[in-house]
Amino acid sequence: MKQPMIYLDNSATTPTDPRVVEQMLPYFYDLPGNAASRTHAYGWQAEEAVSKARQQVAGLLGVDKSEIVFTSGATEAVNLAIKGVYDTYQRKGKHLITVKTEHKAVLDSCQWLEERGAEVTYLEVDEQGRIDLKELENAIREDTILVAVMWANNETGVIQDVATIGEICNRREVFFFCDGTQAVGKIPVDPVAMGVHLLAFSAHKMYGPKGVGALYVRRKNPPVKLTAQLAGGGHERGRRSGTLNVPGIVGFGAAAALAQTEMMAEIERLSSWRDQLEIKLLESLERVKVNGSQEMRLPQITNLCFEYADAEDVMRTFNQVLAVSSGSACTSASLDPSHVLKAMGLSSDQAHASLRLSFGRFNQEEDVDRVTAAIVSGVNSVRADSPLWRQ
Numbered sequence: 001m002k003q004p005m006i007y008l009d010n011s012a013t014t015p016t017d018p019r020v021v022e023q024m025l026p027y028f029y030d031l032p033g034n035a036a037s038r039t040h041a042y043g044w045q046a047e048e049a050v051s052k053a054r055q056q057v058a059g060l061l062g063v064d065k066s067e068i069v070f071t072s073g074a075t076e077a078v079n080l081a082i083k084g085v086y087d088t089y090q091r092k093g094k095h096l097i098t099v100k101t102e103h104k105a106v107l108d109s110c111q112w113l114e115e116r117g118a119e120v121t122y123l124e125v126d127e128q129g130r131i132d133l134k135e136l137e138n139a140i141r142e143d144t145i146l147v148a149v150m151w152a153n154n155e156t157g158v159i160q161d162v163a164t165i166g167e168i169c170n171r172r173e174v175f176f177f178c179d180g181t182q183a184v185g186k187i188p189v190d191p192v193a194m195g196v197h198l199l200a201f202s203a204h205k206m207y208g209p210k211g212v213g214a215l216y217v218r219r220k221n222p223p224v225k226l227t228a229q230l231a232g233g234g235h236e237r238g239r240r241s242g243t244l245n246v247p248g249i250v251g252f253g254a255a256a257a258l259a260q261t262e263m264m265a266e267i268e269r270l271s272s273w274r275d276q277l278e279i280k281l282l283e284s285l286e287r288v289k290v291n292g293s294q295e296m297r298l299p300q301i302t303n304l305c306f307e308y309a310d311a312e313d314v315m316r317t318f319n320q321v322l323a324v325s326s327g328s329a330c331t332s333a334s335l336d337p338s339h340v341l342k343a344m345g346l347s348s349d350q351a352h353a354s355l356r357l358s359f360g361r362f363n364q365e366e367d368v369d370r371v372t373a374a375i376v377s378g379v380n381s382v383r384a385d386s387p388l389w390r391q
């Protein structure tokens with residue numbers, strides 16, 4: 001019997017949990033109301049459902065529900081945070097600090113502002129993928145208004161020292177925006193304890209539906225003001241206009257509630273499979289290297305460089321049985337080597353020979369052996385064809 005394909009690209013997107021879909025379904029047909037309609041029960045029911053979901057999402061982070069702004073995803077939340085803070089505070093200063101390994105949503109938002117008068121410092125990372133905290137401290141100027149550093153990287157899973165970054169930003173009185181898209185729902189994320197002022201995240205990276213995300217915006221100590229980036233009906237307390245995606249938001253809330261109860265067990269399960277896979281691949285193949293810190297890393301992801309085995313060629317050998325990726329889905333349309341791996345000091349060839357393997361809630365233990373077999377035979381056959389291998 002043909003076995004189903006193994007999905008090992010959960011960092012690009014996760015399947016929606018069936019229990020989440022179940023809770024969304026009524027809001028497509030039986031309860032079709034607009035959450036902003038105040039004149040009938042359909043509207044009130046939709047508003048109630050959104051309010052419950054907002055509480056569930058806020059609950060996962062331990063924040064107040066008035067601090068959650070629903071968006072169409074993390075990309076929009078990132079744009080709202082960076083451009084929204086800049087628009088409000090640019091009279092105070094026009095300098096931003098970010099990191100070379102950030103997601104394109106962050107880098108392109110910063111570049112967009114640069115073209116309009118902002119000054120941006122792009123911090124380097126070491127070969128572990130981590131920033132130097134002294135360098136961050138030294139980069140802060142009188143006119144710095146925002147530091148944007150992600151919680152965990154989408155290609156390598158490498159986690160930054162968020163607590164210390166938060167401490168530095170609060171002491172120096174600059175806002176700390178964190179792209180938490182890969183971390184929220186996967187590991188404990190407490191923006192208040194970490195001194196994070198704004199946090200972006202997305203439902204489809206945590207077993208919720210695609211097309212819905214959120215921005216946490218701190219309301220006190222200190223309050224953060226934002227200039228809305230979408231003009232319209234003044235939804236979300238004037239911070240994000242547009243009719244709310246009620247079924248999506250309900251699903252986001254359900255996904256957040258599930259993450260809260262299942263996170264700890266999931267961390268153990270997925271990290272054990274990830275570690276087994278890594279050990280087996282390192283045992284079975286020569287010239288394999290883990291990209292980035294193995295200590296400060298998300299539990300479910302690994303990024304491996306198989307020298308002399310181009311990742312596109314390797315993936316072609318198993319594309320009927322195994323779904324993985326090289327680099328991130330967001331930039332995989334381009335043939336450029338990963339900007340994240342390059343920033344960590346890999347050569348273009350090494351970056352092109354790297355695969356990202358990310359487990360999720362619906363993988364099974366048996367997947368580890370099948371994935372190992374597929375990758376080992378793929379790498380061996382690509383290397384056998386390479387004139388550079390064995391020279």
Ligand SMILES: *Cc1c(COP(=O)(O)O)cnc(C)c1O
Nearest residue numbers: 073074075103105154181182202
């Ligand atoms: C996926 C991702 C995004 C973009 O999220 P969308 O909801 O797909 O717009 C932003 N940042 C990181 C780190 C991501 O992994």
